Amino acid sequence: xxxxxxxxxxxxxxxxxxxxxxxxxxxxxxxxxxxxxxxxxxxxxxxxxxxxxxxxxxxxxxxxxxxxxxxxxxxxxxxxxxxxxxxxxxxxxxxxxxxxxxxxxxxxxxxxxxxxxxxxxxxxxxxxxxxxxxxxxxxxxxxxxxxxxxxxxxxx
Amino acid sequence: xxxxxxxxxxxxxxxxxxxxxxxxxxxxxxxxxxxxxxxxxxxxxxxxxxxxxxxxxxxxxxxxxxxxxxxxxxxxxxxxxxxxxxxxxxxxxxxxxxxxxxxxxxxxxxxxxxxxxxxxxxxxxxxxxxxxxxxxxxxxxxxxxxxxxxxxxxxxxxxxxxxxxxxxxxxxxxxxxxxxxxxxxxxxxxxxxxx
Numbered sequence: 001x002x003x004x005x006x007x008x009x010x011x012x013x014x015x016x017x018x019x020x021x022x023x024x025x026x027x028x029x030x031x032x033x034x035x036x037x038x039x040x041x042x043x044x045x046x047x048x049x050x051x052x053x054x055x056x057x058x059x060x061x062x063x064x065x066x067x068x069x070x071x072x073x074x075x076x077x078x079x080x081x082x083x084x085x086x087x088x089x090x091x092x093x094x095x096x097x098x099x100x101x102x103x104x105x106x107x108x109x110x111x112x113x114x115x116x117x118x119x120x121x122x123x124x125x126x127x128x129x130x131x132x133x134x135x136x137x138x139x140x141x142x143x144x145x146x147x148x149x150x151x152x153x154x155x156x
Numbered sequence: 157x158x159x160x161x162x163x164x165x166x167x168x169x170x171x172x173x174x175x176x177x178x179x180x181x182x183x184x185x186x187x188x189x190x191x192x193x194x195x196x197x198x199x200x201x202x203x204x205x206x207x208x209x210x211x212x213x214x215x216x217x218x219x220x221x222x223x224x225x226x227x228x229x230x231x232x233x234x235x236x237x238x239x240x241x242x243x244x245x246x247x248x249x250x251x252x253x254x255x256x257x258x259x260x261x262x263x264x265x266x267x268x269x270x271x272x273x274x275x276x277x278x279x280x281x282x283x284x285x286x287x288x289x290x291x292x293x294x295x296x297x298x299x300x301x302x303x304x305x306x307x308x309x310x311x312x313x314x315x316x317x318x319x320x321x322x323x324x325x326x327x328x329x330x331x332x333x334x335x336x337x338x339x340x341x342x343x344x345x346x347x348x349x350x351x
Contacts, residue, residue: 001253009253012246018229018236020212043211050246051209061247063206064232070240072189077289079296095340105337106260110296112339113260140296146271146288149278154248154255154305 074124076143079110190238258305259312259332262298269326
């Protein structure tokens with residue numbers, strides 16, 4: 001990554017223009033900010049850089065960030081306390097639910113943490129109940145009650 | 157965590173659900189959900205994996221759906237206004253850019269202080285997600301969750317210490333949970349097409 005890549009990542013984390021030629025706009029914004037004295041960034045360069053950063057895995061997403069709860073579904077964070085001898089089996093059983101979007105092993109007594117996204121708000125409870133039946137373990141449901149902040153800027 | 161995409165199926169077009177947010181008394185949470193039109197839905201499906209890197213990405217998306225560039229821009233703008241889209245932007249892969257450590261810090265905060273303190277913690281530059289969640293006593297006493305990022309664990313720990321100082325006596329306990337393995341990561345996806 002060079003200076004332009006870092007500038008681009010910093011710049012585009014804040015937002016990508018919603019207009020006909022957004023990459024041109026980004027190039028203009030970078031040039032206006034005086035990205036480098038005497039150097040003009042072009043639309044094509046911005047596009048090439050974004051594509052390369054995506055291809056090389058420096059960017060994990062480029063596009064709209066949706067907010068699931070605003071669209072009528074259910075969303076929650078849930079955790080389980082699973083013994084080592086059952087961990088593999090329970091992992092398979094939990095992951096088999098299409099409602100499980102992410103699942104992480106964490107270093108804690110509660111050692112399995114996953115995000116559930118369901119079609120309806122009631123779907124959360126239903127899925128948890130099914131999961132408890134299948135795995136034989138209690139599922140701790142930790143839906144968000146208040147959102148204080150979401151988003152992160154990595155300054156490069 | 158919830159910055160990623162969606163839940164699935166046609167029910168997103170369904171009736172706004174009343175009472176689903178009983179636990180959340182604040183006005184913004186009481187807002188009704190936005191009902192996606194079929195075209196909105198098609199746009200969500202077309203863009204949830206990302207925008208195409210073309211000179212006119214919104215035109216490219218429009219061509220896939222048989223609508224104009226203007227219509228795409230208008231619809232996306234509207235979904236932004238409605239809060240269905242948080243923003244259009246890039247998300248760096250934090251592992252790849254050097255932020256290899258992230259810890260889920262959890263805090264037991266006196267209820268009467270959680271609003272003010274949750275907001276304060278959320279404003280810290282190294283916190284990516286900050287939520288109030290329910291306790292499950294006696295197993296789980298933490299009601300504030302904040303994802304803290306750093307280049308290494310020692311930095312995450314230093315930052316958690318800063319948070320602790322900031323919270324003062326209102327904080328009755330805290331822990332950092334590191335992830336040791338990703339067991340599944342498909343992201344949230346809205347189903348394409350109708351059933």
